[in-house]
Amino acid sequence: MPLVSEQTMEEMFExxxxxxxxxxxxxxxxxxxxxxxFDISAGPIPGELHLAAGHEAAAAGVVQHLRxxxxxxxxxxxxxxxxxxxxxxxxxxxxxxxxxxxxxKGKGGHMHLFDPDVNFACSGIIAEGCPPAVGAxxxxxxRNTDSVAVSFLGEGAIDQGAFLESLNFAAVxxxxxxxxxxxxxxxxxxxxxxxxxxxxxxxxxxxxEMPGVRVDCDDAIEIAEVAGEAIGRARDRNxxxxxxxxxxxxxxxxxxxxxxxxxxxxxxxxxxxxxxERLEADLRDAGVTDDRIEEIRTxxxxxxxxxxxxxxxxxxxxxxxxxxxxxxxxMNGVTDSEPDFEAIGGDD
Amino acid sequence: MAESxxxxxxxxxxxxxxAIAHEMREDSEVFYMGEDVADYGGIFDSTQGLREEFGYxxxxxVPISETAYLGAAVGAAQVGMRPIAELMFVDFxxxxxxxxxxxxxxxxxxxxxxxxxxxxxxAAVGGTYNDAAQHSQTLxxxxxxxxxxxxxxxxxxYDAKGLMHNAIRDDDPVLYMFHKRLMGIGWMPAxxxxxxxxxxxxxxIPFGSADVKRAGDDVTIVTLGLHVHRALEAAETLADEGMSxxxxxxxxxxxxDTDTIVESVEKTGSLVVVDEDYxxxxxxxxxxxxxxxxxxxxxxxxxxxxxPDVPIPYSRPLEDEVIPSTKDIVSAxxxxx
Numbered sequence: 001m002p003l004v005s006e007q008t009m010e011e012m013f014e015x016x017x018x019x020x021x022x023x024x025x026x027x028x029x030x031x032x033x034x035x036x037x038f039d040i041s042a043g044p045i046p047g048e049l050h051l052a053a054g055h056e057a058a059a060a061g062v063v064q065h066l067r068x069x070x071x072x073x074x075x076x077x078x079x080x081x082x083x084x085x086x087x088x089x090x091x092x093x094x095x096x097x098x099x100x101x102x103x104x105k106g107k108g109g110h111m112h113l114f115d116p117d118v119n120f121a122c123s124g125i126i127a128e129g130c131p132p133a134v135g136a137x138x139x140x141x142x143r144n145t146d147s148v149a150v151s152f153l154g155e156g157a158i159d160q161g162a163f164l165e166s167l168n169f170a171a172v173x174x175x176x177x178x179x180x181x182x183x184x185x186x187x188x189x190x191x192x193x194x195x196x197x198x199x200x201x202x203x204x205x206x207x208x209e210m211p212g213v214r215v216d217c218d219d220a221i222e223i224a225e226v227a228g229e230a231i232g233r234a235r236d237r238n239x240x241x242x243x244x245x246x247x248x249x250x251x252x253x254x255x256x257x258x259x260x261x262x263x264x265x266x267x268x269x270x271x272x273x274x275x276x277e278r279l280e281a282d283l284r285d286a287g288v289t290d291d292r293i294e295e296i297r298t299x300x301x302x303x304x305x306x307x308x309x310x311x312x313x314x315x316x317x318x319x320x321x322x323x324x325x326x327x328x329x330x331m332n333g334v335t336d337s338e339p340d341f342e343a344i345g346g347d348d
Numbered sequence: 349m350a351e352s353x354x355x356x357x358x359x360x361x362x363x364x365x366x367a368i369a370h371e372m373r374e375d376s377e378v379f380y381m382g383e384d385v386a387d388y389g390g391i392f393d394s395t396q397g398l399r400e401e402f403g404y405x406x407x408x409x410v411p412i413s414e415t416a417y418l419g420a421a422v423g424a425a426q427v428g429m430r431p432i433a434e435l436m437f438v439d440f441x442x443x444x445x446x447x448x449x450x451x452x453x454x455x456x457x458x459x460x461x462x463x464x465x466x467x468x469x470x471a472a473v474g475g476t477y478n479d480a481a482q483h484s485q486t487l488x489x490x491x492x493x494x495x496x497x498x499x500x501x502x503x504x505x506y507d508a509k510g511l512m513h514n515a516i517r518d519d520d521p522v523l524y525m526f527h528k529r530l531m532g533i534g535w536m537p538a539x540x541x542x543x544x545x546x547x548x549x550x551x552x553i554p555f556g557s558a559d560v561k562r563a564g565d566d567v568t569i570v571t572l573g574l575h576v577h578r579a580l581e582a583a584e585t586l587a588d589e590g591m592s593x594x595x596x597x598x599x600x601x602x603x604x605d606t607d608t609i610v611e612s613v614e615k616t617g618s619l620v621v622v623d624e625d626y627x628x629x630x631x632x633x634x635x636x637x638x639x640x641x642x643x644x645x646x647x648x649x650x651x652x653x654x655x656p657d658v659p660i661p662y663s664r665p666l667e668d669e670v671i672p673s674t675k676d677i678v679s680a681x682x683x684x685x
Binding site for chain 1: 383384386387388391409410411412413414415416439440442443476477478479480481482483534535536537656657658659661662663664665666667668669670
């Protein structure tokens with residue numbers, strides 16, 4: 001009996017092809033309006049855009065073990081993780097297009113997606129998703145539930161204080177947290193070996209006496225097996241795990257990144273190693289038919305196209321809305337008057 | 349980098365880099381640390397060409413460890429080197445706030461002046477390109493607030509070079525805040541204005557010397573950074589309506605050139621302060637209070653134009669709503685008359 005069932009393989013494949021097609025389509029939409037000269041603030045999707053093509057297996061393999069009540073924090077490169085977590089694709093897309101009906105009413109944008117229905121959040125600051133994931137683990141422990149939290153981060157983030165402090169906090173309080181390093185070899189223009197003295201980021205776990213494990217390729221099935229063990233350990237209240245997964249950055253750090261610092265061979269190698277093709281071959285080996293694979297692909301493409309089409313039809317936010325949502329309670333808190341103790345005749 | 353003419357037009361980034369390169373050639377104790385500053389040349393072109401000339405030892409790509417490398421700059425400065433450390437976005441200050449606010453800014457004072465911290469912290473600031481709440485702030489007020497940091501904000505290539513020479517030579521910590529939109533980056537078109545003639549020779553611009561970028565009699569517009577150019581554009585529009593606006597570019601917040609501001613307000617009677625930072629507890633309030641302290645009687649009318657107290661939103665119509673536009677400046681001036 002394999003650890004990963006055929007159904008799980010299909011689900012992961014569906015997530016991965018959805019995420020890949022999503023990123024490819026966003027790339028097209030983003031670049032539209034930025035021709036002939038690339039102007040970051042022009043076009044239907046303004047601002048920065050960090051796409052995750054080549055990272056899909058990490059999200060699909062890990063997140064398929066999670067429930068809606070489990071918390072996930074992701075990074076500035078969040079779409080594949082959000083898709084795997086079941087974030088509302090239409091409202092997420094509307095957010096990326098800056099529309100009123102987006103997840104954050106157009107206020108957050110692509111690096112700042114929040115979907116509380118499935119407990120998903122991300123942040124644009126390196127490693128700063130780690131502490132909130134630890135907090136979710138702390139809440140699960142205090143409330144005596146079997147929820148877990150997973151924090152995704154890049155290999156560039158493992159030198160950041162917030163990450164190292166989070167490992168210690170999760171370890172010392174035995175919290176149900178799994179840290180997942182997506183190692184794509186590049187922190188913008190910095191190759192890992194020039195800024196980090198460990199080749200295997202999961203070794204960071206040793207200093208905190210927690211399990212650390214690295215998956216050396218972006219094989220979704222192997223990732224799912226390793227993640228299953230880590231998440232199971234967290235759910236059974238046996239403490240945190242640090243795992244690292246080798247992924248590949250198929251596009252630049254952000255759209256418009258000229259990648260002049262990156263050797264061509266490295267770019268080609270990233271393009272050659274395709275976790276989706278690998279999983280597709282595994283599905284065939286498991287006896288899944290060509291028709292079924294095509295059916296999954298078509299459904300994923302249609303879903304992405306519908307989400308983008310829907311998002312583009314959504315209205316732009318009204319300018320006045322910029323002033324709302326700084327707080328959820330009124331500025332004066334939960335009351336608008338002090339008690340009149342004399343009138344109630346109380347207290348002294 | 350041989351130039352044939354003694355003065356040539358440069359983008360703000362080229363001017364900044366030319367001052368850094370000059371100081372690095374003159375003084376082997378000067379070095380530059382930051383994320384993506386070597387091979388990439390700075391995400392906002394702040395270090396273009398430096399690695400090619402000075403090599404990796406003096407133009408160092410660092411791990412994503414702001415506390416460590418900003419703190420290392422403090423430490424290296426305290427033993428006499430002259431480091432320049434770069435925060436890729438000023439918004440990333442949070443992860444290294446202690447090194448900035450409690451070490452860099454205070455060690456001189458706590459040592460009774462026996463320790464100096466001759467470093468420059470460069471940081472990209474500003475919005476207008478839909479990068480949302482964690483990548484679009486200016487945070488001028490945050491850093492001008494803490495005692496112990498000199499805070500510099502160039503708005504033109506000429507100023508950028510002179511201020512950078514002074515920043516590197518100064519024995520105190522200087523925060524050098526450059527606006528992304530002014531740098532002249534290919535993918536983020538700059539407005540007219542920041543690209544100016546820049547002398548090839550070295551020169552220093554003193555901190556605390558505001559620059560009257562346009563003289564006028566009816567109203568004083570005090571601003572800095574990107575909004576110098578928006579204020580100048582507003583002044584053009586106002587001139588068509590027969591109003592004469594004086595535009596003062598602060599160039600540094602710490603020290604603040606109170607004299608130039610007060611002198612101008614005493615002439616015009618009207619003060620409009622324009623800031624790309626949050627409205628409350630910030631630059632606009634400080635300038636108005638300073639003028640009130642110094643010359644309350646001269647103040648006939650006052651307007652503040654700043655980001656209302658909300659984080660910078662992502663979507664274009666929302667960001668346009670909160671970041672002061674040329675039109676907002678024109679309207680504010682009209683309200684004073």
